[in-house]
Amino acid sequence: KIGRADVDENMRNLVSDNIIDSLDVMNLINEIEKHxxxxxxxxxxxxxxxxxxxxxKQMISKAFDL
Structure with missing residues (x-):
């Protein structure tokens, strides 16, 4: 839901390879918090x-004790 159809679950190094940027991360955080x-x-x-x-997934599990 962050408007990035070009990113799939098999990709790695999303931040370090500049596939997603800080705005994408903030949008993702917003969606996680809403969900x-x-x-x-x-x-x-x-x-x-x-x-x-x-x-x-690991971060969400740890952050929200899932």
Whole structure:
């Protein structure tokens, strides 16, 4: 829901390879917070947590105790 149809779940190094930028990350954080109806702690708003779909899933699981 962040308007990036060119990004798929098999991609890696999303941030470090400049596939997504800080605006994309902020949009993603916004969508995560809306979906879970919780605020994401700033400790989890680091580029390393957005490098791949797997790292995003792990971050969400840890951040929201899922």
């Amino acid at each position: 879970y109806n919780k605020t994401l702690d700033s400790d989890f708003m680091r580029p390393m947590h957005f490098e791949s779909f797997e790292s995003i």
